[in-house]
Amino acid sequence: MAxxxxxxxxxxxxxxxxxxSGERLSQVVTRPELVFPTRLVLPVTWVGAIGHDVGxxxxxxxxxxxxxxxxGGFIVQDGSAYTDQTTEAGExxxxxxxxxxxxxxxNDALYFLHGTPFCGILVNxxxxxxxxxxxxxxxxxxxxxxxxxxxxxxxxxxxxxxxxATGSKLFSFVPPSAWRQVAVSTGVTGVTKTGYAVxxxxxxxxxxxxxxxxxxxxxxxxxxxxxxxxxxxxxxxWAEMRAQGTPGATTASRVVIINANTGESASAVxxxxxxxxxxxxxxxxxxxxDEIWVKVCKEHGxxxxxNVQINLGLVAL
Numbered sequence: 001m002a003x004x005x006x007x008x009x010x011x012x013x014x015x016x017x018x019x020x021s022g023e024r025l026s027q028v029v030t031r032p033e034l035v036f037p038t039r040l041v042l043p044v045t046w047v048g049a050i051g052h053d054v055g056x057x058x059x060x061x062x063x064x065x066x067x068x069x070x071x072g073g074f075i076v077q078d079g080s081a082y083t084d085q086t087t088e089a090g091e092x093x094x095x096x097x098x099x100x101x102x103x104x105x106x107n108d109a110l111y112f113l114h115g116t117p118f119c120g121i122l123v124n125x126x127x128x129x130x131x132x133x134x135x136x137x138x139x140x141x142x143x144x145x146x147x148x149x150x151x152x153x154x155x156x157x158x159x160x161x162x163x164x165a166t167g168s169k170l171f172s173f174v175p176p177s178a179w180r181q182v183a184v185s186t187g188v189t190g191v192t193k194t195g196y197a198v199x200x201x202x203x204x205x206x207x208x209x210x211x212x213x214x215x216x217x218x219x220x221x222x223x224x225x226x227x228x229x230x231x232x233x234x235x236x237x238w239a240e241m242r243a244q245g246t247p248g249a250t251t252a253s254r255v256v257i258i259n260a261n262t263g264e265s266a267s268a269v270x271x272x273x274x275x276x277x278x279x280x281x282x283x284x285x286x287x288x289x290d291e292i293w294v295k296v297c298k299e300h301g302x303x304x305x306x307n308v309q310i311n312l313g314l315v316a317l
Contacts (some may be wrong), residue, residue, distance in 0.1 A: 001216050003011075004287060005220070006292065007314060009107055011024050012110050017047065017083070017272065018077060021105040021267045025045070031160070036208055037315065038305065038315065038316045039314065039315050039316070040232070040234075040313075040314045041311045041312070041313060041314075042216070042233065042236075042292075042311065042312040042313075042314055043099045043309070043310070043311055043312075044062055044294055044308075044309070044310040044311075044312065045308070045309055045310075046061045046062045046307070046308040046309075047307055048306060048307065049245070049304040049305070050062060050253070050255075050296050050299070050304050050305055050306075050308055051155075051296055051299045051304050052120075052155040052170065052172035052295075052296045052299045053155075053170045054296070057061065058168070058170070058173060059120065059122075059172075059220060059295070060120075060170075060295050060296040060297070060299075061169065061225075061294070061295050061307070062248070062255070062295065062296065062310070063227060063259070063292075063293055063294040064225050064226055064227030064228070064291070064292070064293025064294065064295075065225060065226045065227075065293070066220050066221075066224065066225040067224045067299075068120075068122050068185065068218035068219070068220055068293070069218060069219060069221055070089065070090035070219075071086065071089055071090070071112050071113060071114050071121075071217055071218070071219045072086070072113050072115050072193065072195045072219075073086050073101060073111065073112070073113035073114070073148065073161075073184065073193030073194075073195060073197075073303060074086050074088070074089035074110070074111065074113070074217060075110075075111040075113070075184050075186060075193060076100075076106075076109075076110055076113055076239045077108055077110070077111070078100070078101040078108055078109075078305060079105065079108065080187075081187070082184065082185065082186040082187055083098070083186060084186045084188070084191050085097055085098060086193065088214075088242060089214065089216065089217040090112065090216070090217075091216065092124075092216045092217070095126040095127050095213035095214070095215060096127045096165075096213075096214075096215070096217045097112060097163075097213060097214030097216075097217065098210045098211070098213065098214075099123070099125070099129075099161050099211065099212040099213060099214050100129075100162070100191075100202075100208065100212065101211070101265050102211055102271040103205075103208070104202045104205045104206060104211075105132055105202065105205055105231045106202055106203055106205060107197045107200040107201060107202065107203075108201070108202045109202065110161055110199060110200045111184050111197050111198075111199045112195075112199070112217070112219065113167040113182075113193050113194070113195035113196065113198065113200050113219060113263060114193045114194070114195045114196055114219045114307050115194075115196075116195075116221050116222065116223050117175045117179060117196050117221070117222045117223075117263050117264075117265070118175070118219040118222060119172060119173060119175050119195065119222055119256060119258070119265070119295060119297055120170055120171060120172045120173070120219065120295075120297075121170070121171045121198065121217065121218075121219055121220075121221030121222070122168055122169070122170050122171075122217065122218040122219070123158055123161065123169055123171075123216075123217045124167065124168045124169075124210055124214065124216045124217070124294070125163045125165070125167060125168075125169060125213070125214060125215070126155075126166060126214060126215035127166065127168045127210065127212055127213035128163055128164050128165050128166050128210070128212055129159070129162040129163060129164055129208065129210060129211065129212040130164070130208075130209045130210035130251075131207055131208060131209025132162045132164070132207075132208050132209075133205075133206040133207040133208070134160075134162070134202055134204060134205040134206060134207070134312065135202070135203045135204040135205075136160035136162065136200050136201065136202055136203065137160075137203055138154065138156075138160065138171075138173070138198060138199070138200055138203055138218075139198070139199050139200075139201055140176050140179050140180040140197065140199075141179070141180055141182040141196075141197055141198075142176070142179065142180060143178065143180035143312075146199065149173060149198065150175065151162060152252070152254075152298065153173055153174040153176075153254060153267070153297065153298055153300050154171065154172060154173035154174070154297065154298055155162070155171075155173075155179065155240075155296075156170045156171045156172075156303065157169040157170050157171070157173050157301045158170065158238060158314045160200055160252070161200045161212065162208075162211050162212060162282070163212060171198075171298040172220075172295070172296070172297045172298070173198070173215050173255055173295045173297055174218045174256055174267045174298065175196075175222060175256075175265050175266075175296075179196055180282065181194055181195055181197075182194070182195075182196075182197050183273075183310070184197065194219055200297070202308075203246060205265070214229075217260075220279055220295075221263070221264040222258045222259075222260070222264075222265055223260055223261070223262070224260075224264040225258065225260045226258055226260065226291055226293070227258075227291040227292045227293030227294070228292050228293075229289060229291050229293060230286045230287065230288060230289060230290045230291070230292065230314065231288065231292070232288050232316050233287045233288045233312070233316065233317050234285075234286060234314045234315050234316040234317050235282075235284065235285050235314070235315050235317065236266065236282050236283075236284040236286060236292070236312050236314050237280065237281065237282055237283065237313050237315050238278060238279060238280040238282060238309070238313040238314050239255065239257065239268040239279045239282060239310055239312075239313070240276075240277075240278050240280070240308045240310065240312075240313070241255065241268065241270055241276070241277045241278075241279070241305075241308065241309075241310050241313040242275065242276050242277075242304060242308070242310075243276075243305035243306060243307060243308050243309075244307035244308075245275075245303075245304075245306030245307060246273060246275040246303075246305070247270065247272055247273065247300045247303055247304060247305045248272060248276070248300045248301075248302050248303030248304075249272050249273035249303055250272055250274065250300070250302070251299075251300050251302075252269050252270060252271055252272050252298070252300075252301045253268060253269075253270040253271055253272075253298055253300050253304070253305065254267045254268070254269055254270065254296070254297050254298035255267065255294060255295070255296055255297075255310065256268075256292050256294070256295050256296075257284055257289055257292055257293075257308055257312060258292060258293050258294070258295065259283065259284060259285070259286055259291075259292055260290070260291045260292065260293055261287065261289075261290040261291060262285075262290070262315075264283040264284060265284065266282040266284065267282075267284060267297065268282065270305060272300065277306070285317075286314070292312075294310065
């Protein structure tokens with residue numbers, strides 16, 4: 001059997017077979033990754049239109065399986081009063097979650113917290129909002145202040161927790177790179193929730209005839225999922241995205257690649273009105289045996305890419 005060796009003196013990356021004593025050189029291999037892998041292409045195929053809430057689970061997962069779990073904390077702010085409703089959010093008693101006070105005011109807020117980063121909030125609305133005329137912003141904590149979660153990184157069926165329909169509604173978003181944990185205290189002794197948080201804050205209020213009520217809530221933790229097992233340690237550097245059906249011309253989509261073992265993620269922008277995109281510089285580190293999963297967190301909203309092939313480029317460390 002010939003020994004396989006690498007010749008680094010050649011102009012291009014090549015691997016040659018060095019014959020053992022008495023044997024003839026029978027083959028030249030010009031793809032070194034087949035013998036000494038340094039770059040791998042990880043394929044993801046999706047038939048049909050993509051979106052943040054598509055698929056059998058309705059969670060927009062293109063590859064892998066995510067398990068929704070109860071939030072680590074759910075707190076309602078009404079003026080200076082903070083009410084802990086974490087227990088209510090974690091079980092299925094109908095309409096026991098207050099989604100907004102009876103008469104909201106500017107700076108009233110809803111806080112969803114968890115001990116690990118997450119990329120979605122799923123709420124089962126038992127009572128729909130009626131006559132909602134108020135402005136709400138989504139925010140996260142960056143270590144020193146609450147800042148806006150820009151609309152370019154999320155898609156929202158929950159209508160900023162003011163859904164006009166009952167049933168399960170999903171808020172999907174790209175986990176911010178500057179996201180930091182924060183403590184939210186209810187003012188009651190011993191009741192403080194700490195974690196990564198997304199808050200929905202009222203900035204202007206005119207009317208809310210019927211405040212919505214929630215029956216149960218979940219978060220999509222980036223580390224509570226299964227996905228493709230990585231054959232080597234490295235960095236996912238790029239995503240090549242191709243669709244048979246071109247997305248609409250107004251809004252870019254975002255596909256998020258997530259390491260389920262570390263909870264870290266990187267997002268690739270799918271440019272509007274473009275059927276073929278290469279997003280580079282993702283820089284998502286993976287270890288050998290880590291599992292990655294892929295989700296849409298921001299969709300076009302009208303005309304989604306259809307019949308999608310995504311190739312992820314894994315470069316060995």
